[in-house]
Amino acid sequence: MSTESTEEDSSAAAAPPAINGWYELFSRGSRDWLRHGEKVREAVRDHLPQIVAGADIINHGARTVRVPVRLLEHYRFRLRTGGQTLGVGQGDVKPGDVLGQPQNSESGQGQKGAGGTERGGIELMLEFKIDDIVDWLWEELKLPNLQPRGGASEQSDWQREGWDRHGARSRLDRRRSMREAAKRRATGAAIPTLINEDLRYRQLTRRRQPSTRAVVFFLLDVSGSMTDRDRHLAKTFFFWVAAGLRREYRALDIVFVAHTTESWEFSEADFFNVVGAGGTVASAGLAEVRRIAEARFAPSGCNLYLFYASDGDNAVDDRVDARRELDAVAALTRYAGYVEIAPSNVRSVRTETMRMFDEAAAEGLPIGRFSISSSDDIAGAVRHFFSSEAQDAETAAGGAP
Numbered sequence: 258m259s260t261e262s263t264e265e266d267s268s269a270a271a272a273p274p275a276i277n278g279w280y281e282l283f284s285r286g287s288r289d290w291l292r293h294g295e296k297v298r299e300a301v302r303d304h305l306p307q308i309v310a311g312a313d314i315i316n317h318g319a320r321t322v323r324v325p326v327r328l329l330e331h332y333r334f335r336l337r338t339g340g341q342t343l344g345v346g347q348g349d350v351k352p353g354d355v356l357g358q359p360q361n362s363e364s365g366q367g368q369k370g371a372g373g374t375e376r377g378g379i380e381l382m383l384e385f386k387i388d389d390i391v392d393w394l395w396e397e398l399k400l401p402n403l404q405p406r407g408g409a410s411e412q413s414d415w416q417r418e419g420w421d422r423h424g425a426r427s428r429l430d431r432r433r434s435m436r437e438a439a440k441r442r443a444t445g446a447a448i449p450t451l452i453n454e455d456l457r458y459r460q461l462t463r464r465r466q467p468s469t470r471a472v473v474f475f476l477l478d479v480s481g482s483m484t485d486r487d488r489h490l491a492k493t494f495f496f497w498v499a500a501g502l503r504r505e506y507r508a509l510d511i512v513f514v515a516h517t518t519e520s521w522e523f524s525e526a527d528f529f530n531v532v533g534a535g536g537t538v539a540s541a542g543l544a545e546v547r548r549i550a551e552a553r554f555a556p557s558g559c560n561l562y563l564f565y566a567s568d569g570d571n572a573v574d575d576r577v578d579a580r581r582e583l584d585a586v587a588a589l590t591r592y593a594g595y596v597e598i599a600p601s602n603v604r605s606v607r608t609e610t611m612r613m614f615d616e617a618a619a620e621g622l623p624i625g626r627f628s629i630s631s632s633d634d635i636a637g638a639v640r641h642f643f644s645s646e647a648q649d650a651e652t653a654a655g656g657a658p
Contacts, residue, residue, distance in 0.1 A: 298393075301385065301390075301393060387500065388500075388504065391497070391500045391501050391504050392504065394497060394501060394636060394639060394640075395501040395504065395505060395639075395643070398501065398505075398639070398640065398643040398644055399505065399643060399645070400471055400473075400502070400505075400506070400560070400562065400591075400592070400643065401591065401592045401623070401625075401642070401643070401645070402560070402591040402592050402623060403469055403471065403560055403591065404469075404560060404591070419460050420433055420457040420458060420459060420460060421457070421458050421460050422453075422454070422456060422457065422458070423458065424458025424459070424460065425458065428458045428459040428460075428461070429456065429457075429458055429459075430457050430458065430459050433457040434451070434455050434456050434457050435451075435455075437454075437455040437456075437457060438450060438451050438452075438455040441454075441455060469506070469508065469560070470508040470509075470510075470558065470559040470560065471502075471506055471508065471509050471510070471559060471560045471561075471562065472509075472510045472511075472512065472550070472554045472559050472560070472561050472562070473498075473499075473502060473509065473510070473511050473512070473562045473563075473564065474511075474512045474514060474546045474549070474550070474561070474562065474563045474564070475495050475498075475499070475511060475512070475513050475514065475528070475564055475566075476514045476515075476516070476542045476543070476545075476546055476563060476564070476565040476566070477491055477492070477495070477513075477514070477515045477516075477528070477531075477565075477566050477567075478491075478515075478516060478517075478537060478539070478542070478565075478566065478567035478568065479515045479516070479517060479531055479532060479533030480516075480517040480518075480533055480534070480535055480536060480537040480570070481517075481533070481534045481535055481536070482537060482568055482570045483533075483567070483568050483598070487568050487598040488532065490598050490629050490631075490632060490635065491566035491567075491596065491598055491629075492528075492529050493632065493635055494566060494596055494629065494635050494638055494639070495528075495529075495564070495566070496529070497635065497636075497639055498564065498639060498642075498643075499511055499525075501639065501643070510554070510559075511525070512546075512549055513525055513527075513528035514542060514545050514546055514549070515528065515531050515533065515542070516538070516539075516541045516542030516545065517533045517534070517535045517536065517537065517538070517541075518535055518536050518537070518538045518541060518572075519538075519541055520541045520542045520544070520545035521545075522545065522549065536572055537567070537570050537571050537572060538571070538572050538575050538579075539567065539571045539575060539579040539582075539610055539613075540575050540578035540579040540581070540582045542565070543565075543579065543582035543583055543585075543586050544582050546563060546586055547582060547585050547586050547589065550586070550589050550590075551589075556589050556590075560591045561589050561590040561591060562590055562591060562592050562593070562594075563586055563590050563592075563593040563594070564593075564594045564595075564596065564642070565593070565594070565595050565596065566595075566596040566597075566598060567595075567596075567597065567598070567610055568597070568598050568599075568608070569597050569598075569599070569607075569608025569609060569610045569611050570608065570609065570610070571608075571609045571610050571613075573609075576609065576613070579610075579613060580613055580616075580617070583613060583614070583617055584617065584622070587617060587622040587623065587624060590623070591623060592623045592624075592625065592642075593614075593622070593623065593624045593625075594624070594625045594626070594627070594642045595610070595611070595614040595624065595625070595626045595627075596627055596628075596629055596638055597610065597611050597626070597627070597628045597629070598629055598630075599628045599629065599630045600630065601630055601631060611626065611628075614626050625641065625642055627641045627642065
């Protein structure tokens with residue numbers, strides 16, 4: 258063997274093993290911690306509709322949600338129990354035997370008060386902040402048809418614009434500084450590796466942003482036909498919409514209106530506790546929204562939105578007035594969404610209010626519809642109204658889901 262090949266082999270053996278990506282830099286404990294966190298996030302996202310539906314936070318004012326998550330364990334061999342059936346590799350079998358699923362002889366199921374010896378499962382109850390749930394629920398969601406209004410607004414944002422040799426240490430651009438040092442050393446001058454003349458600091462400039470101010474009207478039917486269940490479903494929908502919008506947009510006003518045969522504007526706290534009685538006149542609520550919009554919010558200066566929740570009942574003699582007010586509101590708003598609180602058994606015929614919104618949408622007005630029959634539908638309703646894909650699909654289909 259030549260001397261050259263021997264030297265090459267020894268140098269190759271002495272070289273440290275290559276690191277395949279940053280992930281190998283962590284210890285096993287760190288990798289397990291990261292994997293566990295990702296599994297927990299996946300479990301929460303997969304069960305988001307149930308979490309949103311089960312969080313009773315409207316009346317109690319809780320700021321956290323408790324989520325059951327299955328305990329994660331490392332893979333390992335586990336001996337079978339004596340009550341399990343036999344199979345390949347587990348005992349006395351011969352070719353041709355039909356294999357069955359392992360079963361416990363002492364299931365104990367259905368025996369209230371009787372103890373059992375079967376192996377059980379463990380679930381952890383984790384607490385998540387409402388803001389975390391809102392972030393997961395509102396991933397890639399936005400207000401439909403949002404447009405800049407009235408030129409520059411009071412909103413501004415800091416944007417990076419160029420470099421300078423002087424600045425705060427927190428804005429030091431290391432990559433740019435090393436590039437400047439490399440250019441200087443390329444001249445061949447015997448100067449230290451990095452000097453003050455090489456340092457470059459990112460410069461920030463305040464830029465005024467186009468006005469995207471939005472005003473969202475929440476209109477709720479609180480008439481006698483709306484049961485406690487119906488009101489709870491509607492208010493839960495409004496709660497998650499309001500929380501998501503406030504996390505997504507800075508310049509946002511939310512107006513809370515409720516109606517029976519009359520209409521009233523409420524504060525947020527009163528809105529989520531209001532109950533009512535009597536008949537239903539949808540035109541009263543829509544007219545109140547129109548009056549508030551015309552008196553306090555100019556459509557040329559902000560984006561107006563309406564979300565109306567009702568069980569679909571309306572006075573027969575209010576059909577013409579309600580449609581006229583709906584057309585007037587739709588002319589002012591960028592989008593109007595209707596949430597119908599349906600019974601658990603889906604109705605076979607359209608309600609009066611759903612028919613009115615269907616007709617308006619068929620005429621090309623920016624209107625969407627969604628039916629909620631249980632608390633599991635709330636997350637789907639939020640995604641339907643604020644997802645671009647769902648809005649495009651509804652427009653193409655020309656009908657409600």
